Amino acid sequence: MNTPAENRRRAALDARLRGFHGVGVSDVLAVVDYLREPADTVIAGGSLTFGLGNRLSDFDVVVCGATTARSLVPLQHWVSTLRVDVWTRSHADINALFVLAAQALGRHAPIAGAFGSVEQEQQLKLLHRVAFGLGLAGAPLAPASVPDFRAVARDLVLREYAERLRESIWVAQLAARSHRWLTAVVNAREAVEEAFTVVLTACGVPFTGDKWLHERLKSHAPDLRDAYRRYASLPTGVADCAAYVADAVALVGRLTGVPTEPDQLTALVSWVGSGLSVCKTGDTWLLVAPAVGGLWELSEAELAAWRELAESAMTTIAEPAGAGVAETRVWRGGGRAETDFCLGLYERGLAQPRWDRGVPVAELAVASEVAGAVL
Structure with a gap:
């Protein structure tokens, strides 16, 4: 039986669907009824x-039910003009997914890629739907595989966004140091938005995706919404860009407790590039990236940085790609010139940071700046 709060949520949802599409919750249940047994939960x-x-x-x-068949992709239905995406899972599938999530949270490795396959990663949205969704039919679903399934779903979002903002604020500062201002301010803004998501999630606001962040701030964190105005438009002047990045670094650190000092972060990360090589044609040295069909002329400083990195790189061989084998290089350390060269590769999508460890939830120090949760 639903609580009074859940009944109010259901009535509000029904009114919203009818206002947009002229159909309600009962119409949706009638269309998807063929997918469920009488005791199944919707x-x-x-x-x-x-x-x-x-x-x-x-x-x-x-x-979700005891014997519900698993859908690898959402089953799409149309109820009038409303598109309904239905995921089907058995109780055992849901329990197993929460176990994987809890295990990943217990490790210090970065959360990205922690679940074994792309398909598993895509299904992790189900954790939040199960934990914070609205029951429409059947008994309440409470996975028994972990002590607090809502905390697991919440902490997954906290970990993911804390690790995202750590990378964003690190890249922003590296770029600002080299006067690559577009990269600097774009990443600074992303870090602020990611920090807002960390705060909202930690304070109990269910995650609904990045595109609704402004509305969530308006409803639950008006102080942060006021702070967001500082970052709503990207600056153009050099002095304004520098101040914008500095302000973002200070705000992110205050809101989340994630370390922001660039040298401290650099000690935790390597650069990974795949399928890159350098060749000479005439008097010109070129960086070659067959995977993207790209050629870039290298300056003498960039060539020197490449050679310095090549001497210290750890090289691995990736899986065969097409007719050849893509060589993957891992670079770590280096001076200013080498870091700037790797940052240039990152801007072109040719290299990505690889972090030694994630950001465990216990290491966060999240500010309490939210008015109240939805539930």
Whole structure:
């Protein structure tokens, strides 16, 4: 039986669906009824469930039962003009997913890639839908595989966004140091938005995706919404760009407790590049990236940085790609010139940071700046 708060949420959801599409919760249940047994649980998740979204938003539904067949992709349905994406899972599948999540949270390795496959990573949204969604039919779903399944779902978002903002603020500072201002301010803004998500999630606001961040700040963290105005528009002048990055670094550190000092972060990261080589044609040295069909002329300083990195690189061989084998190089350390060269590769999508460790939730010091959660 739903609580009074859940009944109010259901009534609000029903009114929202009818306002956008002229159909309600009962119409959705009638269309997806063929996927469930009488005792199965049906949960609504996604932005529409939390009073967000618009008439273009899809409606996410999870059907879960003791013997429910597993869908690898959401099963798409149309109820009038409303698109309904239905995920089907058995109780055992849901329990196993929460176990994987809890195990990943217990490790110090970065959370990205911790679940073994791309398909598993894509299904992790189900954790939040199960934990914070709205029950539409059947008994409440409470996975028994972990002591507090809502905390696991919450902490996954905290870990992911804490690790994202750490990288964003690190790249922003490296770029600012080299006067690469577009890269600097774009990453600074991303770090601030990621920090806002960390604060909202830590204070109990269910995650609904990056695109609804402004609405979430308006409803639950008006002070942060005021701070967001500082970062709503990217600056153009050099002095303004430098101040913008410095302000972002200070705000991110205060809101989350994630370390922001660039040299401290650099000690935790390597650069990884795949399939890159350098060749000479005439008097010109070229960086060659066959994977993207790219050629870049290297300056003498860039060539020197490449050679310095090549001498110290750890080289691994990746899986065969097409007719050849892509060589993967891992670079660590180096001076200013080498770091700037790797940053240039990063800007072109030719190299990515690889972190030694993640950001365990216990190491966060999240500011309490949220008015109240939805639930």
